[in-house]
Every structure is written in structure tokens, then in C-alpha cells.
Amino acid sequence: MFEKVRKAWRGILPAQHTERETSRERRSHNLFEAAAVYVSACAEDDQDRIDEAAGWVSPEALSFGVNELACRALIALARERDESPATVARSLLGLPAA
Structure with missing residues (x-):
């Protein structure tokens, strides 16, 4: 039942739903994933x-992730x-x- 209500609202307010999904996608990236993509x-x-x-995480987190990636790559x-x-x-x- 809730699924039907959610789908109905999604059809009525598609712009808000898309915006919410976009912000959720941004939060789904962690600093190590951001560092791997950034360095490559x-x-x-x-x-x-x-x-x-660079937009996935804060600059400080990205710097930490890049440093960690460099250390791990150097050791390997x-x-x-x-x-x-x-x-x-x-x-x-x-x-x-x-």
C-alpha cells in the first residue's frame, strides 16, 4: 500500500524526487572511492x-583518501x-x- 502512495507522489512531484535521489547518490560515495576516482x-x-x-566528499576527506591511496600503492x-x-x-x- 505504501509503495502505491510513494509511486503516486513520485509522479506528482518528479523534480523533488530527482533532487532527493541526486543528493542521496552524492552521500553514497565514501572517501576511498572518491580518492580512487580522483587519482585515476x-x-x-x-x-x-x-x-x-572532488564533489563527493570534503576537500579534507579527499586529501586523506589520496594520501592513504598513495601509501597503499607505494607499499604494494x-x-x-x-x-x-x-x-x-x-x-x-x-x-x-x-
Whole structure:
């Protein structure tokens, strides 16, 4: 019964329903998902996806997520190369070995 009422109201007020769904979609993204999309979009130079991901969470949360992603990626790459994270980080940034 409630489903019928909800559908009836949705038909009457479609703009409000769409707006509510859009805000719900924004809240469904967590900071790690935002960071993953943001960093991959930066790597692919996709400004639209960069802007979209940046809007999913606060700038502070995005910064934390990007930092966490960088740490995890560095650790994974270091293990793959059988090198220290410091060595891999310096190599990725084009810095001389310490």
C-alpha cells in the first residue's frame, strides 16, 4: 500500500524526487572511492571525472583518501619490486637514491 502512495507522489512531484535521489547518490560515495576516482582521473587527465570525484566528499576527506591511496600503492609497488618504500618513492619522483 505504501509503495502505491510513494509511486503516486513520485509522479506528482518528479523534480523533488530527482533532487532527493541526486543528493542521496552524492552521500553514497565514501572517501576511498572518491580518492580512487580522483587519482585515476588525474592520471588520465580527465577533468570532468576529477571535478565529479572532488564533489563527493570534503576537500579534507579527499586529501586523506589520496594520501592513504598513495601509501597503499607505494607499499604494494615496493613489495612487487622487492625494494624499500623509500627507494620506490624516490624512484617514482625521479630523485637520486638516498
